[in-house]
Amino acid sequence: MSKPSPRHPVPGPGLVRLAIPNKGRISGPINELIEKSGLHLAEGGSERRLITRTRDPNVEILFARPIDIPEYVASGVADLGITGKDMVMERGSAVEQVLDLQTGKATLVVAVPEESDIETVADLAGAKVATEFPAITRAFFAGHGVAVTIVTVGGACEATPHLGIADAIVDLSSSGTTLRTNHLRVVDEVLASTTVLVANPASLTAKREKIDEIILALESVIRAKGQCYLMMNVQRNALADVREVLPGLSGPTVMDVASDENLVAVHAVVKEERVYQLINQLKRAGAKDILVMPIERIIR
């Protein structure tokens, strides 16, 4: 019996295939990042689509489960992948991390019921540990020289100690709400995870130029995050006072205003979180007509 050839074989030399999550909590922010980077998903990236073209004819997007992405990249089915660092570690895939996207922050922790007398990892010798991350958990306890029995679950791990299935869990914690709600206490931290861009090592050599273009585009969005652009008019004699308020931030650009020689336009990139306070200081220093604008990308 002959096997049908795959509809989407390993991408050829002129094409970079980037795998991103098809669903789950990190998929929304990743889609947004792709859009802002200017790549733009041609068909909007509906959940059921397998592959979508982008605005760049040499880049296509493959939608996959976050846990499968490391292996797709390692095997060359995709050249690049965006997924959690925890997923990459769990699969132990031969991929190279090329960029930290600085989102999807979560910590994989060892936790036990609040009332448990377990204080340290060593106290867990002989215990049952439930987790969605058996490989990472096995390596962690082996690294501590502590023998445990690992119980692999597919989710809702926090329930297992209360059901008598496990004595401890190794699970992700982000806001800490789920641990608190389930009366669990952290004993140790296993891994800090963020969303990362990983590459197939061979693709990294063969398709370096296009991959660098993608990294540059994604990096420029990350760099712009939390920053905004301030524009204002300042009387020339108040410029020194306005500069006083602005230093420390990326140096302001000062331009003449053609219609009024006593006036200068001052532009600066500032942190969003500082804008509220800064505006009042700038006004007191003599700035007027202040505009606050979002920044989509910063390219260096």
Ligand SMILES: Nc1ncnc2c1ncn2[C@@H]1O[C@H](COP(=O)(O)OP(=O)(O)OP(=O)(O)O)[C@@H](O)[C@H]1O
């Ligand atoms: N608070 C969090 N809890 C779980 N995962 C998180 C959290 N914050 C970020 N992540 C990251 O999201 C990814 C989880 O992907 P996953 O496919 O499991 O999606 P999910 O949102 O957990 O959906 P589900 O569990 O329903 O499948 C991991 O890489 C993980 O590190």
Ligand SMILES: O=P(O)(O)OC[C@H]1O[C@H](OP(=O)(O)OP(=O)(O)O)[C@H](O)[C@@H]1O
């Ligand atoms: O610290 P928090 O902000 O509360 O987040 C942590 C929770 O989020 C994840 O669960 P998820 O929603 O993925 O469900 P799951 O356990 O079924 O995977 C994780 O497994 C924790 O349960």
Ligand SMILES: [Mg+2]
């Ligand atoms: Mg989950």
